[in-house]
Amino acid sequence: MIRFVIAFIVCKLSIFGLRALGRRASHTPGRMALFICPDYIKYLKKPEHIICVTGTNGKSTVCNLLEDTLRKCGYKVLDNKFGSNTANGIAVSLTDGVNMFNKCQYDDCVLEVDELSSPKVYNFVHPDYVIVVDLFRDSVKRNAHPDFISDVISTNVPDDTVLILNADDIIGSRIRVDGNNKRIYFAVDPMPGEIVGEDNIINDASYCPACGGTTEFSFRRYHHIGHIRCRDCGLTNPKADNIARGFDAKEGKLYIEQKGQKYTYPLIQPSVFNIYNELAAISLLLEIGLKPEQIAQAIEDIKVTDSRYYENQINDIKFISHVVKGQNPIAFSVVSNYVKHLEGEKTIFMMLDDNIEIKVASENLTWYYEADLERLADDSIKHIYISGYRAEDMRYRLLLAGVPAERMTTFLDFNDVTEKVDFSLAPTFIMLFELYYYDDQLKVRAAIEKKLQSLGGER
């Protein structure tokens, strides 16, 4: 206990000190606390209900939706927005949630949990609910593969935790499949106008996760997401409790069937990725006892705060800025697919180096060869401008993907973009930036917008 007290004082003081210096204190105080007292998180007083959100993609969006909705419904909610989603960050957030006498000041706690932090978090936090949004391949550097991640989560989630799982994800839906946990599944039906059936390099469910047999899809949304069946043991997707049956993008409505009843919710964003995210959040909110009407009313005004997407019409050019989550092949594939299917002709500018790794090492390129960059060979993409240290590697990957050589330009410094780009080539200009370039891209974005304004309507 003495170790905890020392760790607690160190953590509180360092949070205070770092923030006084204008730093976020997102994980360092937690790292110190866990170093002093490895089971530090266990001794921190916690809110009554603990909800953890994990999975490869969509964690932040689901957390934001849950936090906003619960707050609108009158709950005091602790979150880890200012802590990182690792054990260190969660230690900071939970320390933030208690006063100097370790007394918790919140009703509920919504924690975004990095998949690999499962052992350090679940054993000490003991969540009431865990949402697994999906399990995909992630960065080779951060992660190994879904088979391994699935085992890590399954091994560490407690037996009495309620699981909220994606039924369309044959890997993620099998978390603790042999456990006694209550399981709530959500699924998204094929949507009107949805483009499916395009090939993906990655399919991590080629072999049955139960018996190793060969699987086949009756409906493939992307990668291993869809309706799958094992030819050998007959394993198929679990039956969903909450199913998105359709949406009306114009009216902003999402239609969800729950226990045979149909309900209408506000549609937060019409992309299928965000429909999964919204459905995951709604499934949890229903499970903790909120009424569909109450949830619908609470999420009416919620907007997904999208620092990852920005759009601005400047004269006759539509300028879009879109994040590509670093070294994550699924995210890159999804963005490439989005760019391909975006209406009209476009040019692309890439600033995709790993801003941290490039300064100290040579960036891993594996993700270039796992992402579906063949989508960028589409004729609607008039030119691709590639910046950074890895520009020649990206040029090579795109050549192999079928992008003609004359449609590509490479240069080292992304600040040169305004001199290099021919904005007259297409009415839409898309900037794809790596997550860690967020602050840099704001400056680049401003320079591009200034340039576009100075061009007037010359295109």
Place this chain on the structure above:
Amino acid sequence: MTVEILFEKAFLFGDEWNANYLRRLLPDAEFICTDLLDKPYFAEHKPDLIYMGATSERNQQRAIAALRPYKDRLVQLIDEGVHMLFTGNSIDIFGEYVHIVEFDEVTTNRYDALGIFPFHTKLEMADRYYGSFLGKAQGIDFVGFKTQFGHMYDLPEDLSFITVKRGVGIHPGVSYEGIHKNNFYATYLIGPLLVLNPLFTKFLMKSLGQSDKLPFEDVTMKAYRLRLEEFKDKSRHIG
């Protein structure tokens, strides 16, 4: 020209593109894709090249089970000089056994591998190794990446493939990497190896008696040289 790709649907870490690249390099070759439940083509035929890439640990065990009945045939083909390339953790298949320390760091398990080469692998599921690698073999600089739960032990140096310049060899503290015997090449490197190492790919193509002209060769050579500079730069972290 016949190329057999073993268990392609199980590949990880971009090794899918080693197979795709071979298809680009050898457009006239016949490619035979052997699945985990199929009888390998090499069991009754003599392909010119056999390739297998990195897989999950579960699929590695399945691959060992699938290949076990054909161990003697593999030995025969290696001795006869058939070209083979195994990347990522597919190298472990050729050792004597794989010892696993599970993620809880308490449970252990052990299963026999094919026993074709004298080494064993120790997998530590709670201690994944990730790093970059620079090495030299056949006068060629190799660059690549490693992501693996295990390292191999006891492999005699005279069977090794690459001399380590920077990074980790078959296990930490050892200055050699991979296995090379006749035309059999195996390495833990991912990347994908063939795309990231154009000089080795040219060497392999020549060795197969094929044209060593690479697709968009000037571009890949430029990218390789830039990468090589970074890997050689001592101020940059590696390993």
